[in-house]
Amino acid sequence: MRYRFLVHCYLFLLLGSSTISAQHLQPHFDPHEYSTLLKLAERMGDTPWTKVKNQLPPDYQLVYRSPEVGLLNRWDLWVYQQHTGIIVIRGTNGTNTSWLENFYAGMIPAKGTVVLNDSTRVPYQVARDSAAFVHAGWMLAVAAMGPGMVNKINEYYQQGIHDFIIFGHSQGGAISFLMRSYLAYNEQVPKDITFKTYASAAPKPGNLQYAYDFDFITRGGWGLRVVNSTDWVPETPFSIQTTSDFVPINPFSNVKGILKKQKLPVRSVLSYMYGRLDRPAKRAARRMQRTLGNLAYKRVRKILPEYKRPDFVKSHSYTPAGVPVILYPVEGYNKMFPFDGKNIFIHHSLTAYRWELEQIYGISTN
16 A cells, blocks of 8 residues: 555646646746746747747646737647646747837836727726836737736636636746736736746736735746846836836935925035036936937837727836746856857757756756
């Protein structure tokens, strides 16, 4: 009896070591789980980062591939052993339209309505705090894909699948943040579904208030941000923090009021110094919003003529979200992935992420 028990334990560990959990999703980073997700992302097959085809573990079935919507966004739904759904969101596909979505980086409120065309209005909420702001381009992607994704989740929920993984690499990772938030606040999504999110090589999705909200709703290890520390993409978008981005009780948000209480000579000197620091930052933030918000919106309108201008906010303070999982370059990395001054995405590729995963965690990703 004891021998049989040990054999069962061994088989469970052996099978679970290269696939998604055979029972229920578990929180926190699982290198084997992440390895499988990278392989699923490769099956998108038409982006600059998805050229290598590795053998996929058994029992994975591609049950749905969405049409291209929005600014050429697309997602796949996989099912593993009829108990786990896996949503894989495609990253930038190399076209000008797909790249425009990344540069359409004006900030908008975390609650509102995206008007895609005259007949499609998509209400959304991705955070509770009215001071939470998010990326306009990736929120457009969520609005374009979200309702269809909710329908598919509900369809497979009725078939008994109550565990779902949300995964994306690069642009897909950024959208994964916002999509997870969208599903959390969507009343049509059953509340007993367990979601686990892996945002791989993802840029920053919103401001600090949004990041707080995402980290809260995924607390306990259910929202992960996997980053190659030599990859520059997670450093984007450009971010500028001003005193307008502080919470009201922060003394820096009311420096002028504090300075008025000082004696005249001190008030004059400190006001001058404060203005020299504060005004340039606010001018730069407004310039970012004009260029990456209003100007980019005009280019989006050429592709989506009926898409309505969102309510841009006067902020451009982006920050990362999610529990960080750092793939730090180990010995041999720079030799394996040398930067020649031109191959700017070499550290952003699935191949680089897979190699580091294998070296750091001592697993085979083939």
